Amino acid sequence: MFNTLVEYVPALSGLRAEVNSLFDTETNKHQINPNRHTKVHPLGTNSANEVSTSGMKEAMVDFLGQIGISEGKRDDKVQFMSGDGKSFEAMGNVKKNLSPLANDENGSYKSMGLVAEVIEIWHTKWTDLGHICHGKWGTGFDTTDASTLGYLAKLINSPTPSDLKKPEFYPNQRLVEVSVRSHIIRCWEVYYDTDDIVGYFETQTQEGSLPTLQELRKITQQLRMRYASSQAQERALLDQDLLPPAVALPRAKDTYTHALKAVSPVAPDSEHCESNLSDSDGSESHQSDTSMSNSILLIRDGIWWLEMCRAVRKGATGCIWEIFKQIWIFTFAGSGHSNYTSYLLEMYCKIEYEFPEPLRKALFNNWLVNLVGKPGHFHELDLMQEHFNKWLEELSQYSGKSFSDDWYRNVLSMHVFHFLQLKTQLEEVVGLEPKAKRHCEPHLDNEYRAILEALRSTDLHRHHAGRDLGFHAPDDLAKGMKVLAEGKLERFIASSTYARGNQDKQTAYPEGAPDPTSHLGQEVEYL
DSSP states (O other): OHHHHHHHOGGGGGGHHHHHHHIIIIIOOSBOOTTOOOOOOOOOOOOOOTTBHHHHHHHHHHHHHHTTOOSSSOOOSOEEEEESHHHHHHHHHHHHHHGGGTTSTTHHHHTTTTEEEEEOHHHHHHHHHHHHHHHHSOTTSTTTOTTSHHHHHHHTTOOOOSSTTSOOHHHHHHHHHHHHHHHHHHHHHHHHTOSOHHHHHHHHHHHTOOOOHHHHHHHHHHHHHHHSSHHHHHHTTSOGGGSOTTTOOOBOSSOOOGGGOOOOSSOOOHHHHHHHHHTOOSOSOTTOOHHHHHHHHHHHHHHHHHHHHHHHHHTBHHHHHHHIIIIIHHHHHHTTOHHHHHHHHHHHHIIIIISOHHHHHHHHHHSEEOSSOOTTOOEEHHHHHHHHHHHHHHHOOOSSOOTTSHIIIIIIHHHHHHHHHHHHHHHHHTTOOOOOOOOOOGGGOHHHHHHHHHHHHHTTTSBOTTOOOSOOOOOHHHHHHHHIIIIIHHHHHHHHHHHHHHHHSOOOOOTTOOOGGGGTTOBOOOO
């Protein structure tokens, strides 16, 4: 939380380098060489229908063939193949259906056992963005309750997604970032009892009493326990008089009465709000503050999101994996993203139990790409491929052609990265520089100003006994733990061990039985 403060307040700019260094040394896990320059060799496209199991097998055989691996010319070294959730599941189904062939001659190729399928990071991030937007938007309350993400979106003219579970990535990533950072800045203002954190530290500078980095880190621990933890959310629903002073939340001077409650005239959308409202069984005390509880959940989940974005930029794949396995498995289970819950559970089994240490290191060293060879410029493999796909469509001068067409397969797709590099090189030759896309300093940004003004006027970060404006954000982490404990995890274990049983036993293939590949035409079903 203190990195947000340091980045926002000009008077603390002298601490920014030291703060960045702390994150690099104390929080990073499995850091890829920051100066690594990824070499990209795009493969030719094909028209295989990867949604079906047979189509995915066709695509896998084609891609292996392009790197020199075939049944007659095989290589027993493990080959990573990655994709979004549907592709990851389809590759698993191919291997499961072909597993009886594992003990044949060339069995590692026939069964695709040499392939290690991997879930990609950007599509998983997008799923979490949908989890945040869907659970925190507050449809039906987004004109009256400042604790909803929808209320803050209206303040900065960010459009409401047509599908909150699948929002547009870039505008809603910006919305979550600005909203969460604004909440954090307001937490610091409440701690220092000021409505102008920038002016407060300017005064401290003039008086020569700026806090040290160590002092800010100690305060950060207090703020984390007050505003960014599951325990804080639970405490927001309790009578603060019953809590020890060390953990009690900051309290407002006034209390909310029933007459002060406000409800939006817009009827709540049942799809978006039913689960939220059902979380409240009416047992909360009249001393609870639901709006503060909502805000704490947004801050907590938003900080995890921001840490994921930071880890991607830095190339800290170990941090990415910690968020996947310790947090997102549970939040996805609690928010109804059952497919991605299963995908991450599958990845957990692979990385923690199945992959030997050299294979784990190989994955962590190649899960991200850095196309410029500079620190802080890593991004996801699947995001790079999405950009390639966009340019493939724009560069093609032909319409109605399949991806197996020679023009796509042997000219455009295999050279798309070099075409994009050529464009950049030509711009550099004639002295053109890309237009800067960075936003201005946060404290001068109108979006931050608008949200902070609303947070100050509604006093969201001080406890108001009895405040309940109608919206109850769900705690998807707690719900996910309950869902997994009540049967989902047990069902996953039973299903996955059954699938792997065919690979562990050397069962003779029945004489005269049809080739297993004849059963691969079934469409993959996604619930």
